[in-house]
Amino acid sequence: xxxxxxxxxxxxKQAIMAVLLLGFIPMINLLNPVVVGxxxxxxxxxxxxxxxxxxxxxIAAWAVxxxxxxxxMLLGISGLSLLLRESESWEFTLLAATxxxxxxxxxxxxxxxxxDLILEQMELYVAASSLQNVQIADYRETLTSFIGAVYMFLAxxxxxxxxxxxxxxxxxGGFQEEFHGLRIEQNVALLxxxxxxxxxxxxxxxxxxxxxxxxxxxxxxxxxxxxxxKMKNLSSMWLVVFYALIMLPMIVNMxxxxxxxxxxxxxRARLKAS
Numbered sequence: 067x068x069x070x071x072x073x074x075x076x077x078x079k080q081a082i083m084a085v086l087l088l089g090f091i092p093m094i095n096l097l098n099p100v101v102v103g104x105x106x107x108x109x110x111x112x113x114x115x116x117x118x119x120x121x122x123x124x125i126a127a128w129a130v131x132x133x134x135x136x137x138x139m140l141l142g143i144s145g146l147s148l149l150l151r152e153s154e155s156w157e158f159t160l161l162a163a164t165x166x167x168x169x170x171x172x173x174x175x176x177x178x179x180x181x182d183l184i185l186e187q188m189e190l191y192v193a194a195s196s197l198q199n200v201q202i203a204d205y206r207e208t209l210t211s212f213i214g215a216v217y218m219f220l221a222x223x224x225x226x227x228x229x230x231x232x233x234x235x236x237x238x239g240g241f242q243e244e245f246h247g248l249r250i251e252q253n254v255a256l257l258x259x260x261x262x263x264x265x266x267x268x269x270x271x272x273x274x275x276x277x278x279x280x281x282x283x284x285x286x287x288x289x290x291x292x293x294x295x296k297m298k299n300l301s302s303m304w305l306v307v308f309y310a311l312i313m314l315p316m317i318v319n320m321x322x323x324x325x326x327x328x329x330x331x332x333x334r335a336r337l338k339a340s
Contacts, residue, residue, distance in 0.1 A: 071231035074101050078113065081105055082120045089124025095136055096224065098125060099143035103228030106147035108236070118144055134173055139221060142166035146225050156248045160222060160282035167211075167218030167278045174210050181210060211274035218281055246296060247334075248289035250282060255329035258283065280322050287321035288312075290328050297337050 074081045081101060089098045102121050106114035118140075125136045142165065150159045174181050185206065226245070233241035250258070258279050265276045295304050311317045328334075 067227065067231060068234050070097070070101070071104060071235055074104055075108065075235060078116065081117045085117060085121035086124060089121060089136075090127070095125065095128070096139070096220065098136070099140045099221075100224050100228045100231070102140065102144050103147035103225055104231050106144060107151050107228055107232045110151070111148055114144065114147070135170055135217065138166060138169045138173065139217065139224070142169065143221050143224050143228075146221065147228060150225065150229070156244070156285075157250055157254055157282075159225070160285055161254070163218050163222050163225075163281070164278045166221045167214035167281075168275075169214075170217045171210050171214035174213060181206070184213075185209070207272065208274050211272070211277050215277040215281060218278060222281070222285060242296075245289050246293035248286055249332070249334070250286045250325060250329050252329050255283075255326055259326070280318075283322045283325040284318060286328065287323075287325035290324060290333060291321070293334050294337065297334070 070084065074084050084101050085098050088101065089095050098121050102114060102118050105117045121140060122137070125140050128134075129137045142163075146159055146163055146166075149162055150156065153159065188209075226241075229244070230241045233239070233244075261271065262276055262279050265271050265273050265279070291308060292305070294300075295302075312321065
């Protein structure tokens with residue numbers, strides 16, 4: 067990744083060459099928005115707009131072929147990069163990433179044939195497993211929001227990769243410091259909690275959109291754990307164990323709860339003061 071960053075930062079021609087080559091390769095085209103994000107974060111929107119225009123060309127080919135999600139990711143991550151550069155706030159940038167997940171969800175709902183294909187594959191898996199009583203069709207809405215949440219998560223990770231690349235070249239250690247300071251403030255936490263209540267009551271927003279709302283809190287909780295381990299000079303094995311367990315729903319819930327508590331108690335500030 068550092069090698070890619072060094073190549074892209076050599077100049078506009080190199081950045082354009084990178085987005086053109088990366089954009090045509092399946093799965094690897096996820097790095098396309100990372101390159102645009104890096105240029106946006108480092109050089110601003112004027113230079114990034116030129117690189118983005120070239121980056122759209124290979125991604126447009128995927129859109130013509132019927133897959134518009136890479137285009138959503140490219141434009142979305144470019145927008146998030148601009149927002150982060152101008153606001154210098156991970157808090158608001160994480161909230162804005164919700165728009166990417168919702169856009170993917172809307173696209174899937176507009177393409178029922180694609181969603182039906184995904185459901186068919188899942189039904190085949192269920193039929194071959196011991197989950198015989200599970201009716202996949204009953205979870206259609208949840209699955210649609212879940213896929214959107216996955217892309218929202220990937221968009222944030224891609225933006226963080228671009229920020230890490232920027233820091234690695236121009237501000238070593240800067241990304242770690244920035245990430246360790248990521249925290250959801252009280253007023254934003256209250257907004258998220260209020261939206262969660264509305265979603266669970268089925269008012270204004272779908273219940274499944276809770277999946278989008280917990281992602282900013284999850285990143286805040288992960289940042290808190292990284293920060294505490296660093297402040298306490300604990301072994302990196304603690305992070306290994308943490309990431310091995312984070313796939314468990316119970317651990318995710320604990321991380322989200324920890325992030326909410328941190329919004330009021332600011333554990334990092336208390337540790338520094340002690």
